[in-house]
Amino acid sequence: MEENGVINCVSGYRQIQKDEEGLFTFITVTKDVICDFDENSFASPSFELFAEYLNSCVFCRKLYVTSSVILCLLLSGLAVFFLFPRSIDVSYVGVKSIYVSYDQVNRVVYLNITSTLNITNNNFYSVNVANISAQVQFSKTVIGKSRISNITNIGPLDMKQIDYSVHTVIGDQMSYMYDYCTLTSIKVHNIVIMMQATVTTSYFGHTEQVSLERYQYVDCGRNTTYHYKRSENLNLAQLHNVPCLNV
Structure with a gap:
């Protein structure tokens, strides 16, 4: 108003x-x-x-x-x-053990090779090691394959050693290796094989594969257990100095 x-x-x-x-x-x-x-x-x-x-x-x-x-x-x-996803590091430790058996009738050498990998998780969360696929080559021929699944979980910023085994068969065209591996006049029956492995990891629905290969001396004449410090890995340069087996 x-x-x-x-x-x-x-x-x-x-x-x-x-x-x-x-x-x-x-x-x-x-x-x-x-x-x-x-x-x-x-x-x-x-x-x-x-x-x-x-x-x-x-x-x-x-x-x-x-x-x-x-x-x-x-x-x-x-x-x-x-x-943020970080890479998974995989390193080859070496051959852990070798179990040797023979088939005298068919002149076949069986090697059950157990190897060790170091797998390092650089992430701040756990990752799952889904599977490891491995194969062994000798003289450019695949003599064994293996695959193991659902292996383990690796915690944040952690590392685990994982063993895996590959059953190999040296025979058929390479049946001459039976004579070499069973030769009693020598004590060490070293051969050079190529170890190949592919590790598949998964986290948050993302999968990652890491592949590696190493040349390795193994003794096909006896059962052997290797110590990691004494096991011997070969690189390509060293292979030029490895004598070939002539038959």
Whole structure:
């Protein structure tokens, strides 16, 4: 209602006060107030407190938004760092043991070769070693294959040694090796074989395969257990110095 150019406000209004600790509180005043919107009214202490309250609210809102954005970026960076897939390292330790048997009638040599792999998980979460596929070659001929599945889980930043066995058969066109492996005039019957292995790992629905191959001396004349420090791996350069068996 307007009276003599002055607008009467509704009886009862809320007033803002600021205490000694800088906190804003609303106080309800239950008397009639004349709202005379002139310059002096906007310069009143109550209006200044209200303006200061609004400014503080805007600052708090900006601080909240900025803090939220920084926190989201930080959490996203940590998630990427810890969940980003890293490679699985596979190294060939060597032949662990060899069990030798012969078929004198068919002139066949059987070698059951057990080898060891080191598998290292460089991730910050566990990975599953799904399977290991292996084969052995002698004189460019595959003499044995093997595959084992559902092997083990490797924890975060952990390493495990895994043994696997390959049953090999040296016969048919290579039956001459029976005479060499059973020759009693020599004590060590070393032959060079190529060990090939493919390790398949899985994590978070992602699969990864790592393949490796090594040339290895094995004794086909007796059962042998190798110590890792004494087992001998060959590289391609060393193969040029390995004598061939002439038949």
